[in-house]
Amino acid sequence: MASEFSRTLSLLRKERGVSQRTAAGDLGISQALLSHYENGIREPGLSFVVKACDYYHVSADFILGRTLSREGSMLTSEEILNAAEPGNVLQGSVMATLQSKLLGGAIGVLFGLLGRLGDKAAINAAAAYLGSGVYQLYRHLYREAGANEDYFALDAGDCTMGMAEVEMKLEETRFVHALKQQAAQKTEFPDLAPEALAAGYPGRNQSLTQVLSSADSRLNGLSQQ
Structure with a gap:
């Protein structure tokens, strides 16, 4: 779980446009612990996974790398191409990550x-x-x-x-x-x-x-x- 979860967790935070400190505070943990989660140094418990899913509005399967759909269902071609919001500086990298996982x-x-x-x-x-x-x-x-x-x-x-x-x-x-x-x-x-x-x-x-x-x-x- 570590590599897929940590990579997705980091991308979701950057896509949302919040700092590690802000996300950590919203999720009720220290910035150091969130950094460990995002870098794959430590694995979180179930309670954190649930909080992260609610915070980023994605399914557990998505954040764990088991599906490409944020809601837990199959993505359409249009949804993949529009995976990141227009104007987001990470639009290309998010799209590339989704396409890489898909293929x-x-x-x-x-x-x-x-x-x-x-x-x-x-x-x-x-x-x-x-x-x-x-x-x-x-x-x-x-x-x-x-x-x-x-x-x-x-x-x-x-x-x-x-x-x-x-x-x-x-x-x-x-x-x-x-x-x-x-x-x-x-x-x-x-x-x-x-x-x-x-x-x-x-x-x-x-x-x-x-x-x-x-x-x-x-x-x-x-x-x-």
């Missing part, structure tokens, strides 16, 4: 399911596919920040020509081929029913559902254009 949870479920399937080819293909996507986005960030691209082995020109996308399509093909082989061998696939996913991946299952729902909506919109 991290969804990827965790995906690899959990692949791990249960036990196919190394599928696992490696999925890792390479996602890794190339991260590489491409980071490379764009790196370039626009004015950093020296000699750090990378891949030539900048080849990068802009879509080498990452080429590898992603190749790895997707390998991924599908590996799954088809498992199906042909009558391998028992993990149960993907919503109830089974909720039971096997509490909290993180909401992230997967949200990612799938948002992507499905975006892609369907593109297909209708």
Whole structure:
């Protein structure tokens, strides 16, 4: 609990725009103790968690990092994009934290399911596919920040020509081929029913559902254009 709780507790205070001293006084504890909670040095008791939830108007599951929704339910795409109030200096960081948790949870479920399937080819293909996507986005960030691209082995020109996308399509093909082989061998696939996913991946299952729902909506919109 420590890392997720402390990070969320600190973000909520900064988002509210109050000092550690003010928040500590409102929550009935010393500033030193609140600092320990926010830095993960100590873990609070249940009574403090309840007070913090009331103070920041969030659910216990949210403050403990078990869900991305402040009310304890799934976030919509619009709610994620508007997670921080307009004009808040932490709007970007709060949004980035939410998106990181969302994708991290969804990827965790995906690899959990692949791990249960036990196919190394599928696992490696999925890792390479996602890794190339991260590489491409980071490379764009790196370039626009004015950093020296000699750090990378891949030539900048080849990068802009879509080498990452080429590898992603190749790895997707390998991924599908590996799954088809498992199906042909009558391998028992993990149960993907919503109830089974909720039971096997509490909290993180909401992230997967949200990612799938948002992507499905975006892609369907593109297909209708």
